Amino acid sequence: MNQMENASSGARLKRSQPLPLRSVHIEDRFWSDYIRLVRDVVVPYQWEALNDRVPGAEPSHAIRNLRIAAGDEEGSFYGMVFQDSDVSKWLEAAGYLLATEDDPALALIAEEVIDLLARAQQPDGYLNTYFTLKEPGKRWTNLNECHELYCAGHLIEAAVSYYTATGNAVVLGIARRFADYIATVFGPEDAGKLQGYDGHQEIELALVKLYRVTGDKKYLSLSQFFLDQRGTQPHFYKQEWDRRGGSVHFPGLLMSQNYAYSQAHLPVREQNTAEGHAVRLVYMSAGMADVAAETGDAELLAACRKLWRNIVTKRMYITGGIGSMTHGESFTFDYDLPSDTVYAETCASIGLIFFAWRMLQYEPVSSEYADVLERALYNTVVSGMSRDGRHFFYVNPLEVHPASCAHNHNYKHVKPERQGWFGCACCPPNIARLLASLGQYIYTVQDRTLYTHLYIGGQMDWELDGQRVHIVQESDYAWNGKVAMKVEQIERIEQSGHSEQNEHTEQNDAQAEFTLSLRIPSWCGGRYHIQVNGSAVTANEGTPGSGYVDLKRIWQAGDVVNIAFEMPVLRMKGHPLIRDTIGKTALQRGPFVYCMEEADNGANLHQIMLTSEGETDVRFDPGLLGGLSVITAAAERVGSADWQEDAPLYTSEGSWARSPMTATFIPYYAWANRGVGEMAVWVRDSV
Template identity: 55%
Template sequence: MSDNQTAAYPRPLDLGSVSIEDRYWTPYLNLVRHTVIPYQWEALNDRIPDAEPSHAIRNFRIAAGAEPGAFEGFVFQDTDLYKWLEAVGFSLSAAPDADLERIADEAIALIASAQQPDGYLNTYFTVAEPGRRWTNLTDCHELYTAGHLIEAAVAYYDGTGKKNLLDVACRLADHIDSVFGDGPDRIRGYDGHQEIELALVKLYEATGEHKYLKLAAFFIDERGREPHFFHQEWEARGRTTHWTPGVVQTRPPALDYLQAHKPVREQEVATGHAVRAVYMYTAMADLALHKGDASLLAACKRLWRNVADKQLYINGSIGSTHHGEAFTFDYDLPNDTNYSETCASIGLIFFARRMLQAEPKGEYGDILERALYNTVTAGMAADGKHYFYVNPMEVWPAASAGNPGKHHVKAVRQKWYGCACCPPNVARLLSSLGQYVFAADEQTLYTHLFVSGEAKLTLAGRQVALRTASDLPWEGAVSLTLTEASGSGAFALAVRVPSWSKRTSFALNGVPLAPEIRDGYAYVSRDWRAGDVLTLALDMQPRRIYAHPNVRANAGRVALQRGPLVYCLEETDNGAPLVSLALRAEAELRPVAGEGRLAGVVLLETEGVRLAYSEAPSEAAALYRTEPPEPAPQRLLAVPYSLWGNREPGEMLVWIREQS
């Protein structure tokens, strides 16, 4: 199937066709626009007191010959600036800002001045090791870095119409195309960190240049074939790594960690570094759609099933261990040592959106929503200036400080990171939120997320404008109003029915309706007219969630959810230690209004117990004893997981013991 046959697949609406004015999400978008983007620009310029330095802007100045000095930071440090520029591009699509555009144009000019005459662009290899380009793809992320430049260029072009960065990206992509491939004198390899693949698809979509799509397919198709490229490369450089220069290694790179242990079409289980995996799955789904590749799509479905059914945390995060920021094995989902990198959930959202294009099924939208409302928003503090890299299910600050196995688990968000992939990733995802709300083909408009705002598009040859109003995540009322519908002719509105809403009711123009529900979407097809209103009443009853019996970490435990939000206990409301608390099995879960910093937030209140000993102080010091603890009644208060850590530092717990 050629690309022009993929028009039948629903595609996300352009950011210029969607406006968001939502009680819940608009404050986030304004925070990113007015606080996060300016703050991150200061961080990239090393102007945040007491924060880890970025070095990013200075590295570009050195590479461009604007100042002397040595490269500093990680080998892939350029990507922090690129992701920031991508967020700027998305932001400018929604809200033009001359001052921000001027700053971005100056940054782009700096990037362009660092580009080499042959199109190559990477400050590390320009400044630190100019003779070693493309010699260590396993460790050094050259193609990954190039991919983020390409994504930034496409977003900035879409947001401003300017081709200044797009021209830089095309020159770099053309250079890569001249270096890699299966022809003579070309490198038959691929990057240790996937990203270039999905970026090249975006560049193809922006330019219509088929060689970019072909190159993306090469990187995907070549991965995992024998002889294994990463092993060949390792031998060629003397069995050394970038991270331990000069030290000869006894073991070659672990191919499953790099998702290169077998061809991608044969992979069935998510393995290795979680971010790399879902970035690769995203590109696989992109290519399956553009090329009509059934075997590639089948692999995507298998890998999705493994992630969704056996390796996914309740907050929509992935990556069970900090050792390699990786997946481990099925049902291994520890709560107090998990990694759950913010970037990994963002990558999962990318993957879910592509799977929604391949087959509009509610489960993809459910997980997209779960990751967005919980992990992505938890990754940033309410002030927009502090960030989590790791998103644990359980936090004990003393263990984070005193146990080397838990040092990665932070009780408070950080101002910045030496490896700051997550903060600008949050900024670019939230700035592009409009791309995740709707998708459309020629006859159907799909509503994936319930976000208040407006959308304009052409359906069945008709000019259509739709206004949505949503009370989520606090209440369950949703309406879709046709404000414009030129001409006549039937088309369909397809609305996701969330799996968390056990009883969803519909009405059309105030009259109860029983729509066709197929694969988690409610379809209403008719000759729509301006003024027609489709309403949904979603079930917001709080729920207890139980894990599969094979998830040993959650045996005897329960989690709480209301609407799309997962809840947790914090020490500031419930006292410490949180592990001494248990939720009574028969206790009612009551929504209550938050106060103070949580004003406007719906909390969950219920009854539980605290297990404690009643002995005299001298007896209470015993580490072990024969008598069980005694339960004492205690009110429990749970807050949305996305908002934890915005008050006094302390313990946090998602999975709570349940006691009859």
């Protein structure tokens, strides 16, 4: 029982906490379009897909599986072992959307889904259509490969999201019954339970969410149990494999062969480097951070920090992508960051955001977490979805040569165009649930401090000691680094009721003392101007180029903070131990990493070389791909003119004429919207 009890020992970490999602409304020049797309296109389209109503798309069968399990219709299971999780991810996104905007039609569908889930749930609380329909009697026999607890995790996340948004007790009951049942199956040996854990981490972070919403420590303990069992000896995956007589579900895949693929090669506290499947690693790390926060387990938090540092200082792309290799969609080794054969799955960057967001709350404030979160969000994640909301990147290369994708097998996984909904549809619903909940990533609060991590326009309400502080953020951050934060109202909240629904404002007492803590993004190099009500303030500048600036004062309604971050075109260099970026430069401006495309620069991008310390120019093009800032830079092209098509491949005599040119760069997220062509983030540079 020791491990179970550990959960209640130690003190909670002091942390800043996100505001309820319903308290933040985004109205942003850059982001509103994307969020609208999620609401109007992605989530409805996903619903059609789950119901097999998308012409030409591979059937999902996910809703039918549930209907069959519920006894609504006859038939057999179809799909992946984790097919149920697609329904859960949809429901989770629907919950976030309902938290921020009423949508009775969406709520009606969601409640039908909840009703279906309730009827598909087994009497003991178990809910997984693959095992119920296809392998009855085989529950918990192949945790390594079969995603049973992973699916449970997504169901729990969905339930917490939907319950938080709507107060719907049915969905929370489904999740609790399932989690309660799981707690009877898994636990310490001396309680006669299974000492297993899932091959795809997910339930760990979900159980902490369930604990937070219910207050039931059993869920926290179970999460901690799963984390602490992972990678211990004798090895559970070997034991269950023996019990199955050596049978495997995915014979060709790595899961059963390579425990590091699932981060089960070592106990989690002993893992010093980010190994294996990238999505699994960051989901696990997020769960570890959650448990550490709730239990005060400093060793576990230190383990999170080790993994974080390994990722951000040795295994992350400049776009916030992670996972260098398609084989296993996985990490490889330090400084191995090929631009072209890269995997950098959209889901992995979303998971990195989950991890960063937790560390940002739990660790003494360091803007590095938000910097990385922003890097992943504005580059890999936005890149993952087309502007029609119907096409997605799973793989996010930093260099693309379409003929290689077509003819060289090493690039087979790299697509030069966004693809329609896949059979294994992990990334689109993950983008949907992230963007639908984007509001919660902007601010956190702790005591009397309001941290602003992201500069995304909109409104927010903060309840502070019986007062409600209403702030409007007007943001031109993405393209110009300019933000205005206006304290719109400060009201006393009448204490007559518990819930927000019952509040009545008494009077506008119009002032409150608190600290507005503003993140200084690293890309401004510590160069920024902050004014309060038109007067420059002397700010605590912290480390140049990073950290947070604290504005502590008695704020009045009508106060306005104006922030201007300098936004130069940065010539970014990779660490000299990265083989792929040596001798190359990537342009970055503000949160956006830039790239060259064939559409602007012609084919053979590899021939383009930036002029050393050459001029760069920025102009906003409102007509281009929804409006974006284009960078032009002085460059040269190594000409092929004096090399005929039929010339010798190798010669010591050819001289390479260089022709001056102007190279054109667009933000990485906007690539691949103008037909199939080459793309490159890193460009040769003579410096």
